[in-house]
Amino acid sequence: MRYIESKTGVTGEPVKLLVHEVGEGKPVVFISGWPLSHEMWEYQFNVLPKHGIRCIAYDRRGFGHSDKPWNGYDYSTLAADLKAVLDEFDLHDVTLVGFSMGGGEVVRYLTTYGSSRVSKVVLISTVLPYMLKTDDNPEGLPQEMFDGFVKEVEEDRPKFLAGFGKSFYGVSLLNNAVSEELLQWHSILALQASGRATTQCIRSFSSTDFRNEVALMDVPILIIHGESDKTVPIEASSNRTSDMLPGAEYIVYEGAPHGLFITHKERLNENLIQFINQQTVTISNPYTDIIT
Secondary structure, three states, rough: OEEEEEEOOOOOOOOEEEEEOOOOOEEEEEEEEOOOOHHHHHHHOHHHHHEEEEEEEOOOOOOOOOOOOOOOHHHHHHHHHHHHHHHHHHOOOOOEEEEEHHHHHHHHHHHHHHHOOOEEEEEEOOOOOOOOEOOOOOEEOOOHHHHHHHHHHHHHHHHHHHHHHHHHHOOEOOOOOOOOHHHHHHHHHHOOHHHHHHHHHEEEHOOOOOOHOOHHHOOOOEEEEEEOOOOOHHHHOOOHHHHOOOOOEEEOOOOOOOOOHHHHHHHHHHHHHHHHOOOOOOOOOOOHHHOO
């Protein structure tokens, strides 16, 4: 592990980001979901390097062991942090894997900086294309729900995160999808974040509209989502993203919750290995051809 600097945000002051790297071979950068850190990818990092894959993940600003500034949680700044990672490691022919909130960083990076360094994209349980319910986005989720999340975080963040973790992995009275110990681990990772980052990222992933950006991605794309995801319902997210990307491969995991990187880790690892290692097909897009 090591730290890199990203000179982005309102003040332009450097923010230190913790980056973890393991393995050799084809480079893959994993972007974590809210409210976790790079450590959420443990069960992917344990397996993928055995298949010639170089795994790289970083803690989003405000989370894990990265710096926790007051501002800079908008997607343009977060995408600039992703760029800092790719630039610092001088990565080329890289696959970007974005989970949940992390899908937004992937899209914003590609539409801002182009795909010269990127060969493939994997979108897992992402918030794309637009989470908020509005007059022109009736499939979205109500503002009151996100306001409630912010209020609960500000009042009792540990309690909120404990309850959120159960929904995240599909735990109920009739379904012990993961152990109590794993739920505790989830809370520990989430509590490493600052309260400010936790609430500001709720605002970002709920209110950022990616509908005009999704279709501009010009690399091969794999979309994966759990059919029983209660955190980011599939009907409001990946079903719509898939419609916007008719050339993408779309895999729905029956009965899977949001945290399928744990509950369905063997299947996810198999899908990732197959997609990452398959031959790349170049896709042309006039918009990104211009900005690259």
